[in-house]
Amino acid sequence: MKRIKLIVAYDGTNYCGWQLQPNGVTIEGVLNEALFRLLGENIRVIGASRTDSGVHSLGNVAVFDTETRIPPDKISYALNQRLPEDIVVQESSEVSPDWHPRHCDSKKTYEYRILNRMFPLPTRRLDTYFVYRKLDLMKMRQAAGYLEGTHDFKSFCSVNTPVEDTVRTIYECSVERSGDIITIRVTGSGFLYNMVRIIAGTLLQAGTGILEPEEMSLILAARDRTAAGPTAPAHGLTMIGIEYL
């Protein structure tokens, strides 16, 4: 028996998110089925990031245990032949039998992409959130700066989430523009439910002048979801990758 780690990229458009569901096709479900067809074993992968419906990934991580004799690094190729075009395993490797993708210290990076121009662009409609209003990049950056460090992010967590400890560390929260696309890149020790999308929705309010960057301290201090901005739509979000420490 060995434990295999997969790095999984996907276009989340056509899925009800990562996590297995009784109704609806999920990334996890499709991976399990493809692994069954490849290995003949009933496998249930364990994912690092249970991304929501419509959220994309370049580097989510999953593990599973198998008796297969296929060399670990070849599993990716064999598995991709059994996966649809919108899910592609980028790497497969063996890890120690007790390694768990959610129980190890890690830095996770997400990007939230905003298409900021007069009209939408059809070719980017699935992986960017279209905003036609003029956005003040400097104010978005200033606001982002308040989020860096270790804080209680309760204001940036969807309500009714049963999490006790809402303290997280954000190592970096940057805002860059390249052409029409503004990218909010957030690297953190971990994220609460909808946290990056609420950060994006709040930074957008700083960009349009609805709130001043300085108000970010108050929003954090409030420990109240209603203090922060709206949850930005799922399709602008991409899980970039996870660095295990």
Next chain:
Amino acid sequence: MKRIKLIVAYDGTNYCGWQLQPNGVTIEGVLNEALFRLLGENIRVIGASRTDSGVHSLGNVAVFDTETRIPPDKISYALNQRLPEDIVVQESSEVSPDWHPRHCDSKKTYEYRILNRMFPLPTRRLDTYFVYRKLDLMKMRQAAGYLEGTHDFKSFCSVNTPVEDTVRTIYECSVERSGDIITIRVTGSGFLYNMVRIIAGTLLQAGTGILEPEEMSLILAARDRTAAGPTAPAHGLTMIGIEYL
């Protein structure tokens, strides 16, 4: 009666190309229907570039004549509300009644995008052509250089196309890499059928070493489609825009 010019962006994935067809949904057909719903007039737009199935656009041009009183620059907004998400008019303006998008001197720009990495990326599967082989960018650039200028491009035109004059001018043919994506950008006076895709297929052969850049002169001189490389797939191609001179 006034003539309106539209700049049209689209994701070509779900269409049988630009041009009206008896069977199959086309960009032109969808535009005509949306204009009918908006204006109540039977309109048949005239397009500048009759792109193939799967080819995308940021700036194709179309014109039509109308009696409407909607201000020309507002037509884009009203029309977009009647168009699907994958077709978005970027601009509408009035032009002189005799202006024709194919009968005026122009510079057209296309980009062919290659995703060059070990594994495909699901989020870019619809607008890039995935190539895992290592590509020599310098050789691709050298080969591209031979295409610049005024040449007989018969070798770069799909056979059985009833065109007599196969001489065209390419003002620029550049090859740039940004991260995993190699972009072949071609600006020309006009293009023969499948010309940019055959250029891309041939430059890819230069990139993989199947042909040497110097052989481009021979390929041009041959005036024979079989001398050039294969036609690269449609979905890597995007019509960028048209500059009228």
